[in-house]
Amino acid sequence: MLYALVGVGALGCAVAAVTSKRMLISAIWLALASALVALDMYLLGAPFIAVIELSVGAGLVTVLFVFAINLTGDEALPVANSVFKWLALTLILACSGITAYLVFPRSLLSPSNPETLPLLTIFWDLRRLDTWLQAFLIFAGALTVLGLFRSASHESAKKEE
Amino acid sequence: MNYPDGIIVALTILGLVGIGIYAIIVSRNLIKIVVGMQIMVKGVLLAFVLAGRVSGNIGLGQSLALTVIVVDTIVAVVALALTVQVHKRFGSLDPQALTTLRR
Numbered sequence: 001m002l003y004a005l006v007g008v009g010a011l012g013c014a015v016a017a018v019t020s021k022r023m024l025i026s027a028i029w030l031a032l033a034s035a036l037v038a039l040d041m042y043l044l045g046a047p048f049i050a051v052i053e054l055s056v057g058a059g060l061v062t063v064l065f066v067f068a069i070n071l072t073g074d075e076a077l078p079v080a081n082s083v084f085k086w087l088a089l090t091l092i093l094a095c096s097g098i099t100a101y102l103v104f105p106r107s108l109l110s111p112s113n114p115e116t117l118p119l120l121t122i123f124w125d126l127r128r129l130d131t132w133l134q135a136f137l138i139f140a141g142a143l144t145v146l147g148l149f150r151s152a153s154h155e156s157a158k159k160e161e
Numbered sequence: 162m163n164y165p166d167g168i169i170v171a172l173t174i175l176g177l178v179g180i181g182i183y184a185i186i187v188s189r190n191l192i193k194i195v196v197g198m199q200i201m202v203k204g205v206l207l208a209f210v211l212a213g214r215v216s217g218n219i220g221l222g223q224s225l226a227l228t229v230i231v232v233d234t235i236v237a238v239v240a241l242a243l244t245v246q247v248h249k250r251f252g253s254l255d256p257q258a259l260t261t262l263r264r
Contacts (some may be wrong), residue, residue, distance in 0.1 A: 033203060121262075123227070
């Protein structure tokens with residue numbers, strides 16, 4: 001029952017984030033959806049990742065969205081073609097139905113691999129290379145953003161000259 | 162967790178991924194497209210955790226989900242920075258305004 005409530009809440013927040021006309025409201029709905037997904041993760045027995053999702057997904061990413069909306073303005077959205085909307089909806093529903101039919105009944109029946117290792121062992125021993133690559137990726141992302149803003153400030157300085 | 166709960170979480174995952182893809186396809190605002198991408202990734206994260214739980218190896222599911230969170234955050238940061246630059250250069254957030262091809 002709790003899973004159903006959290007799931008319906010997360011889906012409702014996601015729909016509101018997509019359909020909302022104002023971008024700022026959309027970002028807030030996204031943060032709520034993120035918090036509910038984090039709660040779902042906690043209920044599934046993954047508290048570590050739930051805390052990270054709550055702090056990064058509902059916190060940091062929302063701040064980034066608000067920052068970007070502040071810089072670009074809360075622009076009114078052009079209305080998409082309704083035929084195109086219905087076509088996309090039908091296509092996605094069909095794909096979801098096929099996925100549900102093919103994947104669900106078999107994969108959710110019973111645990112197939114009862115061998116459990118602690119998260120820290122998996123993260124630092126078995127996936128050490130991945131961990132280093134993630135750290136590298138964070139630096140690469142930060143440098144990319146710095147480069148993007150730097151080139152823009154150079155161009156605006158040239159225009160002023 | 163019993164079987165119906167697993168089905169409910171799996172349906173939530175499908176719904177989140179579907180809503181995210183719908184937003185990416187239909188939206189005509191670059192920030193809204195990033196929002197759709199974020200929603201889709203939330204579904205993927207939940208799928209990793211559910212797969213870990215069902216297979217009895219929740220640690221592996223959590224570690225993979227952590228990797229996805231890191232990558233997703235970097236992608237969101239770079240995408241939003243690009244969006245700001247596009248708005249500065251073109252004065253619009255409509256992806257169709259960016260094309261140089263005649264329609």
